[in-house]
Amino acid sequence: MRWAPIIATVVAATGVVAMLGWATDGFRAFTAEAARRLAVVERSPVVPSVRVETMDGTWITVPPVDGRATVVEFVYTGCPTICRVSGEALARLRARLVETGLAGRVLIVTLSFDPQTDTPESLADWGRRHGADGRVWTVARPRPADLPALLDAYGIVVIPDGAGGWVHNAALHVIDPSGRLRAILDVEDVRGAEAAVRDALG
């Protein structure tokens, strides 16, 4: 029996498995999106608070510092596909929060990642169409200068869709009252978002 090649192969295989394990967070996350969600659950990073202009034309801070939890999602109002789904999902989430009496302790914010095009008027129009009430659920835009850092902090990647629009990793971001990002969920996962909000409120 020749031991050198056997030992070398075992060492190489061990190294490869360790490397793959490291590169996939222990074989749990094979995509950047899965990794982002896993990191948030495990590390709960603090998101920067930014001033945003809402659909009413007022300026608020997101996440708010008044002890409310926050649910943030990103859209652009010209979006024909996923943003509609997420709009409907947020309407359902808002209704659920109102039903369960959590509405006063949560702020839902839909943020535009296309603040140059999305004026307060178009935000208000989008909000009206989807049922944003401006109180529990508002639609807002950040200052263009804040946008790159904001998207980076949330882990949002916006790319052109090749047809004049944008594609992004749409998701619901649940932030606890201390400003930590606690969970990232699929846009249509209303139940999960509600549970995450309860969890974030402690």
Place this chain on the structure above:
Amino acid sequence: MNRRRRVLAALALVAVAALLREPLEARLATHVLAQMPLLVAAGVILAPCFDVLDGEWNRGGTAALVVAAGCLAVWMLPRSVDAALRDPVAELAKFASLPVLGGAPLALGVRRAPPLLRAFLAAQAVAMCGVLAFLYTHAPVRLCNGYTEEAQRELGIGFLALGLALAFAFVLPLFDAPDRPAAPSGPTGIDAGGAAGKSADDTCPVSTVCEIAGSASPPSVCAKSTGGSGRRGTPGCWSGRADSNRRPAAPKAAALPACATPRHRRR
């Protein structure tokens, strides 16, 4: 190619991959199927420069091939592709690791791999392309945040094309390969009891064999059957597996019996 030329050629490929970074990484298909192969190719060219590292540990090439497969697997992960787009450190790691841990060990491994392992790798490469083609054309979700679903499908088609190209590349030479010879100079009937009594320099003339095989087949049939590949299936004749010693029968004419493992064909 001498060492200096190899280093220059490898650096040239890496430079092309780096200079064309933007257009190549603009599409998922060219990122994975053009830029990454360029970097792997750089490593393959560079491989002989790592000869000093090659040794007993790499007998059969398995250890080096495991390293290469691991490196390629890491860069096949959708999140690694995304990371290379967004994170300069990951991009640098890609440019360094694909030549050094991907291409070079691939070449060092294939070089020492026995034919069976090479054939296994060839079949595996084709199968893997098929799997990836299916995955990327049918995945219900966007796998890379940095690329659209359209780009994803394009990569799937690319893997399909690559798989077909590899399959053709592996299969086409087979049409040209020499036919499996029918017992070049006639089988010795070991189990017929003939071989034991023959001297070592017996050259196994067909007629002798057929006399040994006697009862099973008349000499004429056997002579034809050994004469041309077309008649190999002639029932009742002795067939031999190709001799393991295919050299010309000189200077030590037929030191081995001409047909190493004769067996009786099933009728």
